[in-house]
């Protein structure tokens with residue numbers, strides 16, 4: 001597992017840059033996607049890269065990590081709506097290639113089995129992007145989550161429901177259950193890329209990536225993955241031991257040189273959109 005620390009805006013830019021690089025190298029990429037506020041700047045970069053750099057999603061297939069149980073895909077608070085709003089409606093991804101679990105399925109257990117099967121049938125996830133919850137969850141794998149778990153129905157922790165409440169209208173209606181792909185499903189991905197930003201993630205980041213691997217901190221399972229990068233902005237890295245070594249290693253690493261050049265352009269101030 002590689003830990004990368006970037007100044008605030010460059011962290012999301014790096015995740016978008018890696019997605020763009022992998023998609024150009026393999027237009028048929030099977031891409032695992034995540035919802036959440038952390039991902040919003042990543043999706044803004046991808047939309048801009050599609051519009052300005054010709055990044056092509058036409059042959060890509062996507063699988064989202066999770067969905068709230070009980071919410072139809074068209075529900076304003078569903079992750080399906082979130083994805084359409086932030087990415088799917090703004091790039092040339094074919095709607096039939098964009099997959100999320102159906103939270104409104106009559107039989108949630110059968111829906112979990114169907115979704116896990118769909119991922120396996122696609123050949124598995126090539127690149128899985130991830131955020132982290134303050135409970136240490138990946139997707140909605142709340143502690144304790146077996147490290148070999150598969151797509152399943154998961155009860156949401158009180159902290160997670162509280163954290164996601166501001167995104168819900170009316171507030172306080174956050175569902176108590178969700179469908180999430182499992183930690184085992186995530187670990188099967190060929191490459192994992194996690195992004196954590198902001199000081200409110202500093203404590204769980206230090207626990208997950210500088211502490212023991214345990215089902216009580218599900219994200220710690222990524223320490224076992226052979227090809228995983230954890231991208232942090234400065235505030236999220238605030239409690240991580242060895243941060244200075246990670247910063248130095250990144251700036252000296254030759255394989256990140258193309259990103260260091262792209263970063264300067266991608267983060268340059270831009271004129272406001274014309275009305």
Ligand code: GLP
Nearest residue numbers: 034036037038131132133139140
């Ligand atoms: C969400 C999602 C996760 C996400 C996490 C962090 O509810 N289930 O996939 O990574 O919780 O969310 P945020 O980025 O808003 O902090």
